Amino acid sequence: MTIRTLLASASQDPGREARLNLACDIARAFDAEIIGAGSASVEQVLDDAFAVGAMTGEVATLYQDMAESEVRDNRANFERTAAARGVQARWTGGVGYPAAIVNAAARAADLVLVAARSPGVPFRAPDPVEVISGAGRPVLVVPTAPVRTPVGSPAVLAWKDSRECRLAAAAALPLLRRASRTHVLTVSREEDVEAASAGLAEVQAWLSRHDVKASSEVLIRNDIPAARRLLDRATTLEAGLIVAGAYGHLRLTEWVLGGVTRSFLADSPLCLLMAR
Structure with a gap:
């Protein structure tokens, strides 16, 4: 039993850099591959009885464009980190509910890395509770600033x-x-x-x-x-x-x-x- 493939949430939250670097540490320790999973949801456009339908559509398009841009940024950041650390990596993700995207990608992983709860970013990072209950894989919940590495420490x-x-x-x-x-x-x-x-x-x-x-x-x-x-x-x-x-x-x-x-x-x- 070993770790051959890691799945790391690459979505934007305060602990992303620490989590991705930890994923690289674990990958290097076990000669493993990292899958980066980055996503962003399109926030719901609230209906307004006095709003013009076209305006509502424009807002929805804007939210879609913002989500797609965020996913592209997630991917670029992940690929830069993996290349700098010299680890084998590949990407999955897209616009969608973050926990659902991570849980679907977990089929290819031995261990999933996610952030602890991040208040204020429900559309930007997977909820760890939803991943723990739905991924069917062990989940490593990484705090924003871990006090110690889990590799080699007590x-x-x-x-x-x-x-x-x-x-x-x-x-x-x-x-x-x-x-x-x-x-x-x-x-x-x-x-x-x-x-x-x-x-x-x-x-x-x-x-x-x-x-x-x-x-x-x-x-x-x-x-x-x-x-x-x-x-x-x-x-x-x-x-x-x-x-x-x-x-x-x-x-x-x-x-x-x-x-x-x-x-x-x-x-x-x-x-x-x-x-x-």
């Missing part, structure tokens, strides 16, 4: 004995093998510490069989939210990567985040690898 596996966490851990193995150390952490009630420790020992042994150097630690639950405890401990450990399952449930057509997933996406200054 890593934290935020363990919960769930399907989602097992998928994330398996998907993260290539990066965990490159980590200087992997720390398997879980938050448990005091009365459940013995059982939690036994479960972490099995995860640690599984990681060892995949050539991942790992330790484990149970954090006793207290009044501090579990996500905050894990983020604080990851910071203390100087981690560059947190691996976690993405938790949520479907409400009609909406995927509603669980509390830990929501907090990780909102608050993590570290790269966050998630799977669902």
Whole structure:
């Protein structure tokens, strides 16, 4: 199991340059190809009962031209970055809903890189929640300014004995093998510490069989939210990567985040690898 193809969102958002350079770092580490996916939606023209139809059409054409221009700029920026870093790269994208374009392109990738939530740019960058829930691939959520690289730094596996966490851990193995150390952490009630420790020992042994150097630690639950405890401990450990399952449930057509997933996406200054 390795990483041969990365898909990186190349849309305009505040963290684009850091994300593309990180994609190049990972590509160089794994001799992988990068697919750049850049898109922009055409913003909806609001109907005005007093507006002339031709004027509404002109505004719609202007929005279309602006979106096409932005996609061209996205592509040029991506190709410049990839050429400067000397990595194999190709382009996909166009005018359309950003998350839909990334999710469709994910069929050709082993790992997808997107930004954390970027308020104010719903038409310009894919929402990480929509990508995590729809891409069918592990997703590396990259903050605007990562405090550390996820390649070669310590890593934290935020363990919960769930399907989602097992998928994330398996998907993260290539990066965990490159980590200087992997720390398997879980938050448990005091009365459940013995059982939690036994479960972490099995995860640690599984990681060892995949050539991942790992330790484990149970954090006793207290009044501090579990996500905050894990983020604080990851910071203390100087981690560059947190691996976690993405938790949520479907409400009609909406995927509603669980509390830990929501907090990780909102608050993590570290790269966050998630799977669902």
